[in-house]
Amino acid sequence: MSDLSASPCPEAATSQTQDKVIQLRVEVDTAVPLIAWLASQQQYPRVYWQGRDKKQEVAAVGCAKDFLFQDNIDDERLAEIYQSQKALSTDPSIRYYGGIAFDRSIESWPEFGRARFILPRIELRRSSELFSLMLNLNFADNDATTELQQATDALKQLMPPRPLVPPYKVGLMARHDKPAYPRWEELVRQVTDPEFNQTVPKVVLSRVSQLEVNEVMDPWMVLACWQGRNQNSFQFGFQFSPDRAFISCSPERLFQRQDRELHTEALAGTTVRGLNQDEDEMLANQLLDDSKNSHENQLVREHIVDVLGPLSEKVDADDTPKIFKLTHIQHLHRDIRAQLNPGVNDFQLLLALHPTPAVGGLPRQEAMHFIRGQEGYLRGWYAGACGYLNKYESEFSVAIRSALLEPGRINLYAGAGIVAGSDPRAEWQELENKLATIISILIDF
Ligand SMILES: C=C(O[C@H]1C=CC=C(C(=O)O)[C@@H]1O)C(=O)O
């Protein structure tokens, strides 16, 4: 790492290229525990990302460029800004990390905004077994001397990784669910009412469970434990200031794009895991045969195929669902692949695909309208889309199984797809099942 701290000089940075945004890289010859490294840094923002296949892992600190859309956001403008930012560099390795809120037409959480993307100042990336340290320089907004001074300062502030304190349970003082059960029951009844359901066949209702705690939790320690107990998921976190962090251990891919090849999926329909292999198998078979759960998944598949059609040369989706297993629950899952039309960009994909009927509903606008008016709390980045983009590849996960950590409070989010045949009690229990992994980490019971 000392190589890099010594190297940023204006000549090295600007002479070889006309690019305004450039990245300097050095290989790191020892394995670094990335979450522990991130937890010991003192700079903000702090970002962590690990893909579901575990091939790519990133910890990033500081920022060389920050796009925050706090009050309002015009999707076309967002796409334009990204296109012009992309034009500032020819380096395929430069990535912007960030997320969009579930509902960009209403207010979102402070700091996170309706959308926020950053070009980190420093990234530590693992690609399979190889580690590298990247320094991003942005000469579009700063003169060379100022930019290099800021970059050098950021490098000097880097700290070595400290071992994370072993898991401990928090002292829980109170828990508040919003909506609480009586309201939940009312909402499920409204959505399953035949007249409503005829025009709006699916609404994904959700709940925030606010845990009042008397300790300061290190979000990165919580994420590291969560990661240890939920291997089959994306893991990511965004902390823009010391007081708030959004972390997620989500099984759901919104999309992965490599050049024009797109992978997405329909993940919806849920049951618990069995206590032994036979019971687990039986539950999986019941899930595959269950009409309510099949309908939940089928609606997602159909919608994704429909919206990808105009953007793609070819779309291909699994006809029958498979089982996708997590630690405490199992889902129905269908793979969907597409060959995109030339020129389709990531923001077009984000806007077309998000929110999928696995987190919003169908028809999208009517379901969103219902959620906005009735759910009774602000989803913010829960069920939003988080990930990274660059010229040739991008990946986004749907930010479910997520938590917002604030001083004295942990907000846990869970939702369930409500369709004809949904029972309020069973769907409430499904929310609980979806929180089982994180609750088992946080609380002694
Ligand atoms: C909305 C969530 O889950 C979605 C993803 C998989 C299964 C789901 C379900 O069976 O209801 C949901 O559509 C959540 O976990 O908050």
Ligand SMILES: [Mg+2]
């Ligand atoms: Mg469900």
